[in-house]
Amino acid sequence: MKRKDLRDRGSITVEAAICLPFFIIVVISFVFLIKVYFAHEIIQHAITAACDEMSVYSLMYYSTNAEELVVGLQKFYDSEKVSNELENAGLLQYIREFGKDATDYLRAQAVLVPITKILVREHLGNSLDKADLRLKNLNIPKGLEGIDFTHSKLLADGRSIDIVAEYKLEFPFLSQLLPGIKITQTASACIWAGEDGVSSLKGDSQENEQCVWNLDKIKRGREIRRLQGANLPFNFPVISKYANGTATSIKSLNLDEIYYHNTDNLNNKIKEYIRKLQEFNGGKSGSVTIDGSQIYRKELILVVPETDITNAQLQTLNKCIDIAKEKGISLKIVKAYGKQNNIKNGVDNGKGY
Structure with missing residues (x-):
């Protein structure tokens, strides 16, 4: 009887040892799914807020050329959120040099993406270190640098800003073997064009009447x-x-x-x-x-x-x-x-x- 009890106990121990790793994987997977949800919500909030903020200043894109654009956006550049970063990156000089034609979308893209990163970072954690730490804790390995904004569009249709954020979430286990989850999120906003709307800037007032x-x-x-x-x-x-x-x-x-x-x-x-x-x-x-x-x-x-x-x-x-x-x-x-x-x-x- 004692031998049988020992065999039973040994069998239970072996079964527990076999089942335990699978149980741990299930728990980790559940936690990972929660992280996916939180990552989606946090990043969506950040890009939506950034998009809304930029849409207010984009009126200058319609009504001015680049030199006037720089003056019109000076208040935006001087804000606590972006002034230092833009100055360090030399973007003001870049706009003056390459942004003469305010209807050139490709040149505008060179401004949209850096400003997007700055504003998104601010809405994620007020500083680069905090934003990176927050994103890395959500299994985005490179932090803010792991989010690709290059597919964002500025006035592609003539009146809106579209921020596109693409990133990959790594699995908490077997990350070298499993490809991870690729996620794409978007936020859009029409530019603010005053009480008369964008069309008033284009000379369509008679038709609007x-x-x-x-x-x-x-x-x-x-x-x-x-x-x-x-x-x-x-x-x-x-x-x-x-x-x-x-x-x-x-x-x-x-x-x-x-x-x-x-x-x-x-x-x-x-x-x-x-x-x-x-x-x-x-x-x-x-x-x-x-x-x-x-x-x-x-x-x-x-x-x-x-x-x-x-x-x-x-x-x-x-x-x-x-x-x-x-x-x-x-x-x-x-x-x-x-x-x-x-x-x-x-x-x-x-x-x-």
């Missing part, structure tokens, strides 16, 4: 996109705006047109918008690329004129809101920008923008 619902459909679509804060090129597939993981499609329908008095036509058109947005899984236009893995939320903004909506149209709109919700899309109906002066009573072709 005209009611958008009196424009032809393509011009109306462009103008409403702009007014709703679109930050993607007009020919970008399906969506008009992307910010912080949200892909937004901006559409407009003139409910006063006879074609949309027929609720079947109205229902079919909105369902078509919903279907296209549901199927959208990333796209590219020129230098602007959005990958499906970067999209966490989808939103459809439908702009309609400030006119009386019939009960039948209202029921159709509410029905479409429910349909969109079932497909994971937030449909928002926005009544704005007046109404058309002269309503066409003919049959519309059903093309909305």
Whole structure:
């Protein structure tokens, strides 16, 4: 009996010795997943704050040339956050020497990335050592230097800043064998262009004074996109705006047109918008690329004129809101920008923008 007890105890010891490493790996993996979440949230907060801060100063990019830009941004450069770093890096001289043409995106990139690093560092830990330590504790081996901002864009679409942060998280075990996890995060913000907007700087004031619902459909679509804060090129597939993981499609329908008095036509058109947005899984236009893995939320903004909506149209709109919700899309109906002066009573072709 004693020998049997010894054998049983020995068997339990062996089994425990075999299971213990796997249990430890499971615990470490769980902790690592928590670190992945925290790393994502911390970096997203930092790049979003940096993006918002830079967007305020980017108005000068539109309204001035480089020498005026340096003067206009002097307050920004003199702030406690960036003055020393910019001076040490010689960026002020670099801007004066290479940034003569304020519409040259490639030259602007040379300024965007260094300033992004400085502001992100400040939002991560106030100093390089603190930021590096915080990131290394989250399994980003090179700290702040391990985050690549080179794919960021300044005014690629003419009106927004897009910060792209790419980095790799190393596994806490077998890091030499396992490739690690590559993560890409983005933050976008339209530049602040004063109360009159960017278009006032471009000489479009006469067109802006005209009611958008009196424009032809393509011009109306462009103008409403702009007014709703679109930050993607007009020919970008399906969506008009992307910010912080949200892909937004901006559409407009003139409910006063006879074609949309027929609720079947109205229902079919909105369902078509919903279907296209549901199927959208990333796209590219020129230098602007959005990958499906970067999209966490989808939103459809439908702009309609400030006119009386019939009960039948209202029921159709509410029905479409429910349909969109079932497909994971937030449909928002926005009544704005007046109404058309002269309503066409003919049959519309059903093309909305």
